[in-house]
Amino acid sequence: MSGxxxxxxTQREPYDLRARNRTVLDAVAASLKSHRSVRIVDLxxxxxxxxxxxxxxxxxxxxxxxxxxxxxxxxxxTAVPLANDGAVTAIPLDLxxxxxxxxxxxxxxxxxxxxxxxxxxxxxxxxxxxMTAHSIPFxxxxxxxxxxxxxxxxxxxxxxxxxxxxxxxxxxxxGPALGPAAAGFAIAAFEALGYSVVHGTSDWxxxxxxxxxxxxxLSGWADAAxxxxxxxxxxxxxxxxxxxxxxxxxxxxxxxxxxxxxxxxSATR
Ligand SMILES: C[S@@+](CC[C@H](N)C(=O)[O-])C[C@H]1O[C@@H](n2cnc3c(N)ncnc32)[C@H](O)[C@@H]1O
Numbered sequence: 001m002s003g004x005x006x007x008x009x010t011q012r013e014p015y016d017l018r019a020r021n022r023t024v025l026d027a028v029a030a031s032l033k034s035h036r037s038v039r040i041v042d043l044x045x046x047x048x049x050x051x052x053x054x055x056x057x058x059x060x061x062x063x064x065x066x067x068x069x070x071x072x073x074x075x076x077x078t079a080v081p082l083a084n085d086g087a088v089t090a091i092p093l094d095l096x097x098x099x100x101x102x103x104x105x106x107x108x109x110x111x112x113x114x115x116x117x118x119x120x121x122x123x124x125x126x127x128x129x130x131m132t133a134h135s136i137p138f139x140x141x142x143x144x145x146x147x148x149x150x151x152x153x154x155x156x157x158x159x160x161x162x163x164x165x166x167x168x169x170x171x172x173x174x175g176p177a178l179g180p181a182a183a184g185f186a187i188a189a190f191e192a193l194g195y196s197v198v199h200g201t202s203d204w205x206x207x208x209x210x211x212x213x214x215x216x217x218l219s220g221w222a223d224a225a226x227x228x229x230x231x232x233x234x235x236x237x238x239x240x241x242x243x244x245x246x247x248x249x250x251x252x253x254x255x256x257x258x259x260x261x262x263x264x265x266s267a268t269r
Contacts, residue, residue: 048080
């Protein structure tokens, strides 16, 4: 168990799919257009959200290696059917300990989603160096970037968002996390190693009718703010109650900022 429930990943998947940056996705698809078959490694695949999002945009013959340290999520991900004679292989691996093993063998593309904000600068540098050594392109989607806008505004929104962003910096198993700074850090790291990077925003747009997702996000954020201890329990619960009331009344919407990027080495193998 990783702490990311299949239920949560399933709930967020349609919002992730809608949010994925089209320019970045098109750049990924264009880069592999001439391939007859492609070998893809998905780092921290969860239930296979990236496989489902990306597969229709790639050449028909696909060989996916799905990597995660959560066996339940991996089992769900490998149940995703692939068109034609593609293959999906589950590889249980701790990406903090065994990152380099995940990149072993012939690979045309490494992908990830909703992972980079969990990792440290040291781990991202390690990833960039390992990818460069093999000249592998990298598609990283849906890294949270710290921008959140609640409508209608509440006097405590700014304090809660700051607390959540501080919580994002705690260790999630890869050393002190980069949180909102992760995508910017990764883009700079890959550019410094000679990669060209296409990037753009992939914000969640959560409307008044998306009550279930809003309730889920709000309770997660109240928990994170409480854990960090930047606000009193009374303030956090009062904020949560007001926000929940607005959601129930159909008056609440939310934008959560994310970044997608596609990094291509100067020479792909
Ligand atoms: C936010 S979820 C994203 C899952 C999926 N990529 C998606 O977009 O739905 C983060 C994923 O990272 C995985 N994870 C966390 N720490 C890991 C580690 N040390 N090694 C491998 N996977 C890890 C979790 O099991 C989870 O599936």
